[in-house]
Amino acid sequence: MLSVFEPLKVMEQRIRTLEEQLAQPNVYENEERYQQVSAQYDHLQHEFKEKGGYQYESDIRSILHGFRFYEERYQQVITSLSGGQKTRLALAKLLLSNNDILILDEPTNHLDIETLTWLENYLANYRGALLIVSHDRYFLDRVVNQVYSISRTHSKHYVGNYSHYLTQYAADLEKEWKQFDKQQGQIAKLEDFVQRNIVRASTTKRAQARRKQLEKIDRIDKPLGDEKAAHFSFKINKPSGKDALLTTDLGIGYDAPLAQHLNIDIKRTDAIALVGPNGVGKSTLLKTLIKQLPALSGTFTFGANTEIGYYDQELSNLNSRQTVLEELWSAYPSLDEKIIRTLLGSFLFTGDDVKKSSQHVKRR
Structure with missing residues (x-):
């Protein structure tokens, strides 16, 4: 986080050097040189203050606290952080830069609910401009006031949050279909008239006029409608027993426990959400259950005929060399x-x- 303020740190060191020089006026050859150094010191000190030199450490603590990095973790090495913690730290560093425009690509990935709420409030009051790509409609509703909808080769601008965009988009699509259908009806009538009358001597001129009319029509493209979406379902080879998973006093972690005495009872049709701050052991628990990590204490058992599918946030099971x-x-x-x-x-x-x-x- 301190690296964001490297220019200020260099300036601060220069100010300290000038202070030491000004403390020894007898080293200067003449009064004029002393006044030059003094003026340089005053200018640097003013610039340092204007750029937040006296508050950047306080700003760092404030942002880190918002992302729940407290002082006892300041010396923690980044490689030891979880995926979610790294995401929070990268966002914290970006926000600290206080840029005129923030371009955020999927900023809510891996954020826990508490941090996400904090980020929503922070961005809602951000003084600069925001350009955000996100699939989290509730986050967009809280933060954005304009939407650019990109569909295939076109984009369209809407004013309002995401929910308002959906309403406007549906109305626009309905209007486009009405205009398209109306024009298609007109085109069909003209084409039918031309086809029936072009060979008749008595009506050829009228048919030719209709044909020219057809050629001049600025044809409306067929509305695109909704984009294609992925579709899938989960199937099972054979039904499992009533019990899906049972843990008894399970302890998880690495060198030291992250959580202990976990007693979980999951039945066949249950759908369970694991919630909690980043770094408390949610992913560690899952890795323990699929035996990527050994249990530190306690036991766990899966029910009869239970098959396990695992999808991890780092996508580490993909081979980047394969198509x-x-x-x-x-x-x-x-x-x-x-x-x-x-x-x-x-x-x-x-x-x-x-x-x-x-x-x-x-x-x-």
Whole structure:
């Protein structure tokens, strides 16, 4: 965080050097040189104050506190942070820079609810401009006052938050369909008249006039409507037992426990959310349950016929050297390529997209 204020730190060191020089006026050859150094010192001190030199450490503490990095963690090495904590720290550093415009690409990823609420309030009162890409509609409703909707090769500007955009967009789409259908009806009538009358000697001139009229029409493109969306469902090979997972006094962590005495009882149809601040052990618990990490204490058991699928936030199980098609095909080599491509198509990987390497595919 201090690296954001490196220019101020250099200026501060220069001020200290000048203070030491001014404390020894006898080293100057003449009064004029002393006055020059004194004026330089006054100018630097004024600039230092204007740029927040006397409050940047306080600003750092304030921002870090908002992202729940307290003083006891100031000396913690970044490599030891969880994915969510790294996201918070990167955002904290960016906000501290106090730029005229913030460009935020999916800023809510990996943020816990408390930090997300703090960020919403901070950005809602930000003095600069914000340009945000996000799939979190509730976050957008709180923060934005304009929306640019990008669809294929076009963009359209709407004033208001995301919910207001949806209302405006639906109204615009309905209007576009009415205009399109009306014009299509007019075109069909003209084309029918031309087709029926172009060969008749008595009506040829009128048919030719209609044809010219058709050529001059500025045709409205068919409304695009909603973009394609991924679609999928979860299927099971065979029903599991009534009990899905049972933990008894489970302790998780690395060298030291992050959480202990975890007693969890999950039934077959349960859908469970793990909530809590970043770094308290949510991902560590999941990694323990799939045996990527050993349990520090206690036990856990899965029910009969229980099969586990695991999706991690770092996407570490993807091979960046493989293409999209190879990634799935290598996991299920017995399946026909057509089946693999059909499944990829349901996730919007079509055409040449399946030939892209995993590292060149966008995270979402």
